[in-house]
Amino acid sequence: xxxxxxxxxxxxxxxxxxxxxxxxxxxxxxxxxxxxxxxxxxxxxxxxxxxxxxxxxxxxxxxxxxxxxxxxxxxxxxxxxxxxxxxxxxxxxxxxxxxxxxxxxxxxxxxxxxxxxxxxxxxxxxxxxxxxxxxxxxxxxxxxxxxxxxxxxxxxxxxxxxxxxxxxxxxxxxxxxxxxxxxxxxxxxxxxxxxxxxxxxxxxxxxxxxxxxxxxxxxxxxx
Numbered sequence: 001x002x003x004x005x006x007x008x009x010x011x012x013x014x015x016x017x018x019x020x021x022x023x024x025x026x027x028x029x030x031x032x033x034x035x036x037x038x039x040x041x042x043x044x045x046x047x048x049x050x051x052x053x054x055x056x057x058x059x060x061x062x063x064x065x066x067x068x069x070x071x072x073x074x075x076x077x078x079x080x081x082x083x084x085x086x087x088x089x090x091x092x093x094x095x096x097x098x099x100x101x102x103x104x105x106x107x108x109x110x111x112x113x114x115x116x117x118x119x120x121x122x123x124x125x126x127x128x129x130x131x132x133x134x135x136x137x138x139x140x141x142x143x144x145x146x147x148x149x150x151x152x153x154x155x156x157x158x159x160x161x162x163x164x165x166x167x168x169x170x171x172x173x174x175x176x177x178x179x180x181x182x183x184x185x186x187x188x189x190x191x192x193x194x195x196x197x198x199x200x201x202x203x204x205x206x207x208x209x210x211x212x213x214x215x216x217x218x219x220x221x222x223x
Contacts, residue, residue: 080113
């Protein structure tokens with residue numbers, strides 16, 4: 001069915017599928033429990049999509065909280081970065097940083113991801129730098145930038161290392177979409193889903209490495 005998708009619709013579907021698989025793959029690599037991934041794209045290029053990620057996690061210390069917030073921010077960064085990747089698999093694939101930034105800040109979507117990141121980084125800064133005077137706007141801004149830049153670069157490293165996995169899973173999601181029959185009018189919506197069970201059976205998913213999961217579990221070999 002996807003072979004009959006208009007090129008512009010398929011291109012949009014691939015971009016959004018890569019975005020959601022970026023969230024999914026990085027979340028899984030960082031130790032979050034993951035579920036299914038869904039995608040809906042219409043002929044006029046509107047879309048809805050989502051990757052199911054379980055946020056519930058036992059947190060028993062400030063360090064564990066910091067690890068959790070950092071991992072969550074990286075998962076949010078990963079969607080825009082994955083969407084910026086070219087669709088063809090190749091060695092040395094790079095994140096298009098200007099495009100990823102534009103996607104994240106709302107020029108090409110992902111406004112909700114960015115809104116969550118902005119709130120989480122403030123909470124992370126409050127925990128990481130408790131002695132900073134909140135009235136020192138310049139110091140607070142510098143600390144926020146340090147956190148954002150550090151996590152952005154780490155996420156970029158992971159997304160680029162796992163780019164073929166992200167793109168391969170995105171292709172699988174798009175290849176599985178079907179057009180939705182609309183009673184009384186022409187069908188104009190393509191929908192697809194990869195369930196948790198289907199994803200768990202895929203070799204690409206089984207090969208996703210466990211990177212820095214939670215406090216104390218990072219190895220020197222991690223990206």
